[in-house]
Amino acid sequence: MEIASQHGKIVILNPAPSLKLPDSLLKNITFITPNETELAQLTGIEVTTEENIRSACRLLLDKGVGTVVVTLGSKGSFYMNHEESGWVQALRVDTIDTTGAGDAFNGALTVALCRGESLRSSIVFATKVAAYVVTQMGAQPLIPESILK
Incomplete structure (x- = not known):
């Protein structure tokens, strides 16, 4: 990931199964796509409310992740980076x-x-x-x- 990031390549990580990731790794991730359980494990924030989801995403962005896309099953998905955030409904x-x-x-x-x-x-x-x-x-x-x- 570090080599790819140094060469300007996009790094997409689906953190499944979820483990605590070091900040040195997070700063090289362009897109991370955790589900709600993985997001909670990555950040230590229980993601039971929209505000908690936003807080957990902000924490990952502050650690250097470019964009967070949280998959929430039948609730759709939430995405956030430093320019935009929003919800996409599940079908x-x-x-x-x-x-x-x-x-x-x-x-x-x-x-x-x-x-x-x-x-x-x-x-x-x-x-x-x-x-x-x-x-x-x-x-x-x-x-x-x-x-x-």
Whole structure:
């Protein structure tokens, strides 16, 4: 991560399973994508309210993380960096299996960011892909082309 950061590369970390991360690592992360449990473990802040979520995100930003995207399951996701913050609603779907949803979210977020989409648009796309994945059984469903556009 340090080498990638030194060369101006984007570093995206999905901190699962969550461990306490040293500040020397956090300062090299461009995007971190914890769920609410991982965010609490990373920051020591119980994330039961919106204000606590914001406080936990601010703590990571103060330690050098560029952008925090917190996935909150059926509550959607919250994102924050030094320029913007906001909520992206979850899509209401008939959930069959949540296996792989976080990985699908992170993969889709990365794809959208690499396409040059805005942060919010990238999260909306990632939400759409993860919502489709939870409607299928298993960790690696074939995602239709129509979802990926």
